[in-house]
Amino acid sequence: MSSMTVSEQANAGQAGEETVRKVIQPAWVRIMHWINAVAMIVMIMSGWQIYNASPLFDFQFSRSVTLGGWLGGGLLWHFAAMWVLMINGLLYLVVGLATGRFRRKLLPITPSGVASDLAKAATFRLSHRDLTTYNYVQKLLYAGIILVGIVVVLSGLSIWKPVQFQLLTAVFGGYDTARYVHFFAMASIVAFLIVHIALAVLVPKSLRAMIIGR
Template identity: 35%
Template sequence: MKRIVHKHPLAIRWFHWINFPVLFVMIWSGLLIYWAYDPYKIQIGDYVLFSFFPDGFYKALGVPFRLAEGMAWHWVFMWLFILNGILYVGYTFMSGEWRHLVPDRNSFREAIQVTLYDFGLRKTQPPFVKYNGAQKIAYFTIILMGIGSVLTGFAIYKPVQIAWLTTLLGGYKAARLEHFVLTVGFVLFFFIHVAQVIRAGWHNFQSMVTGFEVVKPSDPERPVSQAPAPMPEPDPVSPSQPALS
């Protein structure tokens, strides 16, 4: 018989689904800003392996000459991103959800086991928990990346007014590079996260929408504890055999 397991509180689901479009607009508008000055590239000596980003990439997405538009969208959604992040972190502490997110001493070992299993290098599947070691490390890192994005964003937004922060981050150029690297990290996390959700199946996605997950008894990843077998009934006492007192 199937059972329904409560997995994600309503608040966590709201923060998750609000953050998705907000972060998307932040990255998109950031790209419009970055177009005006895009110095970053991967190169060996004088040979450029990859430039962030080719002109064809900008033209295909309609990015050129939209700097002012990008800045306007970026500043507005920055405050939504900050507000949603503060509420999320505050809720996790008040509700105790942080215990599921903060890595512990076993998380790195579990993360290695999960990674080996995902790549088919380990046959035995790690035990099912709400968040395994790899997820704890990933989600906790994303929170730190969000904080880092806000700090580096303010450092390059107000480099004179908040000069101490810009200096602390290594100067304007360093803060801008750090902001860019964090943004690339968010994009990579998004693709990996979506791939993992698809791999986990519909029920995993459904749990982030409804808060509940339907679990089958035969699902090896989510074992259902079986009810204890009923005790056998004692044999009836024969009339010819007196009962022992």
């Protein structure tokens, strides 16, 4: 017979439930997040190296922020990271949809909610106490970056194999237009990363949660 009283058992059960609730980011989210982060950084830096070989605009990226050393090297790094990002990203989408995480975390998104939270963020009144729930600005950013990620992959495929994926390339308006779409999608991801990192600096416990889950 257990030596614990009913009250003690109830308290122990409550403590166990609280421990479970403290898990903010499950292991699969953390693992896939960091794999995506590394792959995306490699793709961005190698992509800038590729861009420098045939610029779309009247500027080039500094060699200090590029990867590969030259066009061929940049392409090797880019394609290597591409497969990692595609496979890991696809798994992330499948698991996120199958577990209902995307529905719970990212929906609903309403214009009024976004406007309200943006106003609070602008005046530093947006609360980050409960990391288990995203505010409307976070929902919009995270849902948006998923869509941008899909666009950057598809436009990248249309640039990589414009003949084999000619229908996909046509959807983007042709090879040249696909390059611009790819560039601006990449720029959007860089902008997101800046905001994302700034949030991690301002709210350190969000970074801790993505490392240890709690």
